[in-house]
Amino acid sequence: MKSRIRNALVGITALGAVAVGYVGGKEGLKLYSYPDIIGVWTGCYGETNGMHKGMKFTKGQCDSMLVDSLVDHETGMRKCLKNPDAIPDKSYLAFLSGTYNIGVGAFCRSSMARLANLGDLRGACNALMLHVNAGAKKKVRGLVLRRTDERAMCLEGLK
Template sequence: MATRLRKTGGGLAAITLAGALAVQTVGGFEGLKLYAYRDVVGIWTACYGETKGIKPGMKFSKADCDNLLIDSLVEHEAGMRGCLKVPDALPIQTYIAGVSLTYNIGPGGFCGSTVARKLNAGDIRGACDAFLMWDKAKGRKIPGLTKRRVAERALCLQGVAA
């Protein structure tokens, strides 16, 4: 599996500079909670927005959460890469913004999105603008998602030549 987030070798997995940027970006958006809680739409969540396998009463250490985040980012990155024609041709900022969006809306949401369609058409600026469409949860506009999408769009556009 190709990845721009993790490097392997010598029996030890480490994250790349892109991986560190992804952790910082997504971790900053998601925030860290070391226990299971219900998110704004009622889904059990923990750590940096992790939902897979989370149940009421679960508790985590920061190290647990950090490991869950990078593993989840690599998994979501794979989903994103699966629907992009030339993911490695994307500027790193655009790529990381895409990973962040995919982490938040899932690979299916990303792959069916205008963002993915425009990236595949070579319209990076249009793809970045399309991030702003994803500010709702269960049909409700969520101020925190609006703020996140504006920031992701700004990161995405850093990779676009003026």
């Protein structure tokens, strides 16, 4: 499946480099595994896949993991969108950041994906704000700030 963040010939694309910096900056870097706010073992830039207690990483390992994970999340996100290449870069990046944070399954079931598929990108951007809870109902200030920033970038992409 096509990727806007990784190219088979040149490696990471310009948008991919922006995605790594943006998502990595939002997630923060920890060179060890730790339980996140809801108790899920996490490491590096918010990676949960394969994490368990006592793991340690180098920055290089975390950077590589982030690129691979972003490509995986992008692949899943694209499968849920009818026309992902019609989405402007900034909006696409906001959706990818959201997908990385909430997971592909949650993105695919979200109002973001549903509204984007209906052609309502403004509504899809605003729907980012529906994902500010950790766990079932615990509203988290950091997620509110992150979603506010993602929404602003998403809407900026529509100008």
